[in-house]
Amino acid sequence: MTATAVDTHPEDARQAEVRRPRISTNKIIASILLVAMTGFAIWSLTRIDFSPHNFQLSVQNLQKTIAQMDPISFPSTPDLVYLISVTLGVVIAGTVVAAVISIPVAYLAASNTTPARWTRIIGRAIGVITRAVPDVILAMAVSLMFALGATWPGVIAIGFHSIGMISKLFADAVEQIDEGPRIAIRAAGGSKPQEFWSGVFPQVFPSWVATALHRFDINLRGSVILGYAGVGGLGYRMNLDFQRFPEGFGPALGIAIVIFLLCVVTEIIASTIRVMLLGATPTRRTLGETMMRRLRRGSRPRDVVADTLAQADLTVEKAMHRPWSRGRISTTAWAWVGVLVVIGGFVMSRLDPKQITWKYVWSTMQSFWPPSLGSYDVGTYVTAIEQTLQIAFAAALLTFVFSLIFGPLAARNVAPNRWVRNVSRVFLVIFRGVPELVLAIVLIIITGLGPEAGVLALAFGGIGLLGKLIADSFEEVNAGPEQAVRATGAGRLQVFSSATLPQGLPSLLGNTLYLLDTNIRSATVLGIVGAGGIGYYLTLAAGLTATHPIVTAIIAMVIVMVLVVEGLSNYLRRVFK
Amino acid sequence: MNRTTTSSIITITDLTKDFGETRALRAVNLTVTRGEVVVLLGLSGSGKSTLLRHIDGLEMPTEGDVTVLGQSVRSLRPTALRSLRGRVAMIFQQFELVPSLTVVENVLTGALARVRGPRLGLSTWPKNLKQEALTHLDRVGLLHRAYNRADQLSGGQQQRVAIARALMQNPEVLLADEPVASLDPESSDVVMNLIREIAAERGLTVVCSLHQVDLALGWSDRIVGLRHGEVVLDTPTTGLSRDRAMEIYGHVSVSTSEFAAIESELSVAGAVGAGS
Numbered sequence: 001m002t003a004t005a006v007d008t009h010p011e012d013a014r015q016a017e018v019r020r021p022r023i024s025t026n027k028i029i030a031s032i033l034l035v036a037m038t039g040f041a042i043w044s045l046t047r048i049d050f051s052p053h054n055f056q057l058s059v060q061n062l063q064k065t066i067a068q069m070d071p072i073s074f075p076s077t078p079d080l081v082y083l084i085s086v087t088l089g090v091v092i093a094g095t096v097v098a099a100v101i102s103i104p105v106a107y108l109a110a111s112n113t114t115p116a117r118w119t120r121i122i123g124r125a126i127g128v129i130t131r132a133v134p135d136v137i138l139a140m141a142v143s144l145m146f147a148l149g150a151t152w153p154g155v156i157a158i159g160f161h162s163i164g165m166i167s168k169l170f171a172d173a174v175e176q177i178d179e180g181p182r183i184a185i186r187a188a189g190g191s192k193p194q195e196f197w198s199g200v201f202p203q204v205f206p207s208w209v210a211t212a213l214h215r216f217d218i219n220l221r222g223s224v225i226l227g228y229a230g231v232g233g234l235g236y237r238m239n240l241d242f243q244r245f246p247e248g249f250g251p252a253l254g255i256a257i258v259i260f261l262l263c264v265v266t267e268i269i270a271s272t273i274r275v276m277l278l279g280a281t282p283t284r285r286t287l288g289e290t291m292m293r294r295l296r297r298g299s300r301p302r303d304v305v306a307d308t309l310a311q312a313d314l315t316v317e318k319a320m321h322r323p324w325s326r327g328r329i330s331t332t333a334w335a336w337v338g339v340l341v342v343i344g345g346f347v348m349s350r351l352d353p354k355q356i357t358w359k360y361v362w363s364t365m366q367s368f369w370p371p372s373l374g375s376y377d378v379g380t381y382v383t384a385i386e387q388t389l390q391i392a393f394a395a396a397l398l399t400f401v402f403s404l405i406f407g408p409l410a411a412r413n414v415a416p417n418r419w420v421r422n423v424s425r426v427f428l429v430i431f432r433g434v435p436e437l438v439l440a441i442v443l444i445i446i447t448g449l450g451p452e453a454g455v456l457a458l459a460f461g462g463i464g465l466l467g468k469l470i471a472d473s474f475e476e477v478n479a480g481p482e483q484a485v486r487a488t489g490a491g492r493l494q495v496f497s498s499a500t501l502p503q504g505l506p507s508l509l510g511n512t513l514y515l516l517d518t519n520i521r522s523a524t525v526l527g528i529v530g531a532g533g534i535g536y537y538l539t540l541a542a543g544l545t546a547t548h549p550i551v552t553a554i555i556a557m558v559i560v561m562v563l564v565v566e567g568l569s570n571y572l573r574r575v576f577k
Numbered sequence: 578m579n580r581t582t583t584s585s586i587i588t589i590t591d592l593t594k595d596f597g598e599t600r601a602l603r604a605v606n607l608t609v610t611r612g613e614v615v616v617l618l619g620l621s622g623s624g625k626s627t628l629l630r631h632i633d634g635l636e637m638p639t640e641g642d643v644t645v646l647g648q649s650v651r652s653l654r655p656t657a658l659r660s661l662r663g664r665v666a667m668i669f670q671q672f673e674l675v676p677s678l679t680v681v682e683n684v685l686t687g688a689l690a691r692v693r694g695p696r697l698g699l700s701t702w703p704k705n706l707k708q709e710a711l712t713h714l715d716r717v718g719l720l721h722r723a724y725n726r727a728d729q730l731s732g733g734q735q736q737r738v739a740i741a742r743a744l745m746q747n748p749e750v751l752l753a754d755e756p757v758a759s760l761d762p763e764s765s766d767v768v769m770n771l772i773r774e775i776a777a778e779r780g781l782t783v784v785c786s787l788h789q790v791d792l793a794l795g796w797s798d799r800i801v802g803l804r805h806g807e808v809v810l811d812t813p814t815t816g817l818s819r820d821r822a823m824e825i826y827g828h829v830s831v832s833t834s835e836f837a838a839i840e841s842e843l844s845v846a847g848a849v850g851a852g853s
Contacts, residue, residue, distance in 0.1 A: 180673035185740075187633050189663030189690025189745055197695035198686050202677045307729075309721040316711045322699070322724045 010422035029577040041397035042391035058447035064484040070250035091219045099212040102167035131164025132559040134525045139229035140542035148369025150355035173207035213270040221435035276334040323440035329530035372549035387535030392519035396454045399462030402567025407470025432464025444530050473507035479549030513569035584610045586782045591641035601627045602806040614794040616788040619803035625786035628751045663690030666743035670755040672735040676728035684710040687745025713741040733764025755787040
């Protein structure tokens with residue numbers, strides 16, 4: 001445990017000398033790196049034009065747009081039902097496809113299941129590549145293979161892109177399983193596939209479902225941008241409305257509101273499925289989880305007695321039939337709900353094999369090779385990547401500062417009273433509830449701001465995520481040291497700084513780096529709607545077969561960029577563990 | 578193998594096992610005949626688990642050979658090795674049930690070597706195997722818990738499920754690795770008696786590792802002591818009454834013989850085990 005200097009022994013001085021650890025070279029390098037990254041973030045923030053003049057301009061733009069646009073309106077009911085069903089269908093179908101493909105990918109990527117060293121590299125590489133290709137870019141790039149207005153590009157794009165995250169989290173879960181049951185199955189003569197399906201999969205099934213549901217939520221929030229690639233649904237309609245400047249902005253905002261509400265509703269449904277199907281404890285992570293928590297407060301945990309058979313006159317014959325206990329009924333019912341949602345999703349996505357233009361499939365795939373920089377010089381790309389990184393770092397810094405205020409206040413063991421904590425929690429849930437891409441699009445288009453709007457939108461959404469993660473990690477610290485410090489007569493702030501914060505620091509760092517990671521991906525996509533950066537060039541290149549080699553080249557750059565930042569993050573996390 | 582007799586089920590010849598720099602077993606020789614109930618005694622880290630894992634073909638020797646049921650584990654191809662593992666059942670200190678599966682599904686995993694391909698869910702198992710699993714559960718007295726999740730059972734009950742899972746293999750050899758080290762005394766008795774009864778009913782050959790001397794004396798046919806990966810004691814339990822054993826302890830504990838060393842280590846192990 002940490003050696004606190006409470007020792008009044010005469011040998012104090014000598015002990016202090018002995019105990020002082022030597023600062024390792026890694027710590028020094030990592031510290032310098034951390035300072036450099038913070039420095040870059042501060043510099044990025046100063047480069048973003050938040051001057052009063054610029055702000056005034058955008059407020060004027062906003063006022064002008066609001067004055068000229070049609071009032072906020074919603075599509076007619078049949079229209080609305082159709083749009084929502086297409087969007088939901090594409091997102092569900094894409095996420096399900098990705099979740100299924102993620103099983104073999106995670107099998108290869110997890111160190112304890114992969115057959116050989118090289119297969120693990122393949123598994124990890126699939127994850128990295130699929131994550132680095134933004135879904136909207138893929139949708140644009142493959143749209144030529146399909147008839148106009150087909151939903152295939154959307155499903156393919158979501159299905160491809162989501163493999164990265166789902167397979168990574170799933171592989172992590174596989175690596176964390178209890179190896180014992182699996183060894184027991186091996187010891188009983190089970191084959192490798194039997195080991196996996198009987199010993200590993202039942203252990204990670206809850207995490208697989210939870211990850212898929214989480215990804216579904218992210219995909220739905222991001223789906224609006226697929227409209228820019230011509231994928232039908234709410235995003236497409238919003239894009240069309242925004243193009244009618246400025247009258248169309250009213251209906252477009254209406255769609256944005258619908259998307260926001262849809263996110264809230266589906267999130268509640270997803271939480272319900274997660275809790276009811278898996279018997280998972282609601283985590284308050286999101287709006288739906290918070291609701292489930294309220295609803296289930298006071299309800300009994302799953303009944304053990306109900307599954308136990310009556311012992312009197314019990315025979316093997318009688319025991320052949322499993323009783324329909326309340327728990328079994330509920331689990332089965334929710335499993336069917338899950339199955340129906342998946343089937344419904346595929347129906348609603350309106351995938352039609354006839355819409356595939358087979359003669360373009362092969363030529364489109366070929367068009368991406370070999371990669372080329374096109375008519376731009378290297379400097380153009382460097383500047384663009386720099387701009388994307390600036391947006392990501394500046395937003396991360398803003399988020400970090402505000403989360404450091406809201407996060408601790410939302411933690412039970414830090415907040416001065418219940419009231420402050422609950423208000424902070426509600427704030428965080430609202431922040432989190434707004435899909436940041438929708439916010440970014442609205443801000444960018446209405447205010448006419450480029451990177452500035454991107455930074456604001458990312459920072460805003462990030463506070464909900466990081467603040468929440470900070471609050472949770474603070475609540476999870478070991479309460480022992482807090483009590484010990486409190487017992488010495490320390491005040492609230494002293495307890496926080498001496499016991500809570502030091503314990504929470506590693507996860508604070510980890511979560512901030514995670515935020516930076518997601519920011520970089522989002523910043524890439526934001527380029528598509530006008531925030532600038534590398535995403536802008538991707539958008540230009542993805543639309544034409546002739547420029548597809550540039551897409552490959554830029555994707556390679558994005559992969560390198562993401563890998564470098566991820567590598568640095570992993571290094572920092574390891575050193576400051 | 579020149580030392581193999583017709584009735585020998587397990588023959589271990591000059592078995593040495595290294596894990597990197599560490600030598601876990603050094604030149605171990607051991608022959609176990611059909612129907613024998615052998616206890617391996619020793620501290621944790623003395624090589625008991627490693628030895629058991631070799632008998633089930635979960636580890637391969639660095640040097641020497643392990644022959645089980647007439648087959649040398651080194652020379653076996655993966656399929657043959659799996660079918661050998663199917664004939665040798667193993668139960669573990671931590672039970673190692675799949676926590677989220679029902680009790681009966683856990684028992685059924687003992688039959689995986691008998692079916693082709695993976696199984697997921699109770700309905701994927703043939704009816705006769707399910708019936709067989711329930712019969713084994715009945716034998717260990719847990720038929721009524723068949724449809725509970727495994728993690729809803731107490732430690733002692735989980736170990737009995739693990740025994741049912743072992744029975745599901747229709748084994749010829751039963752290996753047990755510290756089967757009661759995580760259990761309270763009452764459950765320990767139930768589990769140890771159950772293993773002994775089942776061994777007698779089915780004429781099983783049993784190799785069980787333990788660290789409690791008392792438990793071993795009342796239970797086994799033969800005691801093999803291990804220390805630092807070496808066999809330092811191999812004697813029949815018959816004629817070794819508790820008093821005799823205590824007498825031997827008293828006699829040798831003042832000398833510097835190896836048995837005294839094990840005995841003192843064993844009592845330390847017991848204390849550590851009880852404390853953890």
